[in-house]
Amino acid sequence: MFKDLNPILHSQLRLAIMSVLIAVEEAEFTYLKEKTSATAGNLSVQIDKLKQAGYIEVNKSFKNNYPLTVCKITSDGITAFEEYVKNLKTYLTPKK
Amino acid sequence: MEKEELSPEQSLQLINQMITEVKQEFRNNGFYLLFWGWLVFFSAIVNFVLLKMGNPFAYYVWPVLMPLGGIISTIYAIAVRRKEKKRAKTFIDRAMGYTWLAFMIALGIVLSSGAKLGFDKVYPFVLLLYGIGTFITGGIIKFPLLVFGGICCWVLAIAAFYVPFDIQLLLLSLALIISYIIPGHVLNYRNRKNV
Numbered sequence: 690m691f692k693d694l695n696p697i698l699h700s701q702l703r704l705a706i707m708s709v710l711i712a713v714e715e716a717e718f719t720y721l722k723e724k725t726s727a728t729a730g731n732l733s734v735q736i737d738k739l740k741q742a743g744y745i746e747v748n749k750s751f752k753n754n755y756p757l758t759v760c761k762i763t764s765d766g767i768t769a770f771e772e773y774v775k776n777l778k779t780y781l782t783p784k785k
Numbered sequence: 786m787e788k789e790e791l792s793p794e795q796s797l798q799l800i801n802q803m804i805t806e807v808k809q810e811f812r813n814n815g816f817y818l819l820f821w822g823w824l825v826f827f828s829a830i831v832n833f834v835l836l837k838m839g840n841p842f843a844y845y846v847w848p849v850l851m852p853l854g855g856i857i858s859t860i861y862a863i864a865v866r867r868k869e870k871k872r873a874k875t876f877i878d879r880a881m882g883y884t885w886l887a888f889m890i891a892l893g894i895v896l897s898s899g900a901k902l903g904f905d906k907v908y909p910f911v912l913l914l915y916g917i918g919t920f921i922t923g924g925i926i927k928f929p930l931l932v933f934g935g936i937c938c939w940v941l942a943i944a945a946f947y948v949p950f951d952i953q954l955l956l957l958s959l960a961l962i963i964s965y966i967i968p969g970h971v972l973n974y975r976n977r978k979n980v
Contacts, residue, residue: 694793701791701799708803709873716873724806774800780793 815972822965912942934964
């Protein structure tokens with residue numbers, strides 16, 4: 690009855706990142722860092738994993754000589770997130 | 786943190802918490818509403834007074850003050866951008882950007898076609914455009930007072946088609962109080978209360 694939860698999303702920090710990116714169109718690295726209160730190192734690792742899964746798009750550029758990383762959710766990411774939330778619900782309202 | 790096992794309840798709670806936090810961030814401040822509201826209000830009143838005093842250059846208040854307002858707005862926008870190191874873009878940002886860009890383009894067309902349109906019809910059209918801008922903005926940011934302000938602009942636009950030029954200026958001032966200045970102050974007040 691219980692659906693397996695997508696392991697890529699079922700992790701605290703990655704889920705937090707995805708939740709922020711679902712709510713905004715795009716977010717800078719520093720913005721994600723503030724919202725998730727994660728360390729920069731951990732955050733980049735998780736962003737990389739999400740990127741490799743094809744759930745987010747990462748754009749690196751420069752702004753006033755500082756590196757600027759902008760993340761954006763992809764349509765695959767939205768589908769995966771929706772699926773994840775749907776599966777979560779099966780845990781919360783178990784069918785008898 | 787990575788290794789911790791998440792329960793489904795914790796997952797949902799986390800999603801909720803993140804989305805709420807993002808939502809709170811994007812409260813609109815009333816700067817542009819107030820700035821343009823007061824500036825255009827002031828210009829309309831000065832124009833009206835000069836006109837009544839028989840000054841033939843009364844309308845000069847527009848080509849002087851409006852570009853000045855544009856410059857100040859731009860400087861403000863750049864300053865805000867600089868100050869905000871952490872940024873995210875939302876759908877609301879994009880929707881507002883396009884709405885007001887469309888407004889400015891349409892306003893430019895109406896103003897530059899003033900001679901062809903007839904100068905007695907310029908302000909009614911400007912009021913129509915104000916109405917569109919505030920109505921849509923109110924809908925996007927879920928602020929009914931602005932939606933109401935937009936409707937008021939349209940009612941005043943209808944009235945403006947039937948009255949002489951000098952009275953149109955007063956209708957314009959009234960529209961600015963209802964649809965820009967009052968909502969702008971209310972927005973600011975709310976933001977201050979919530980912070």
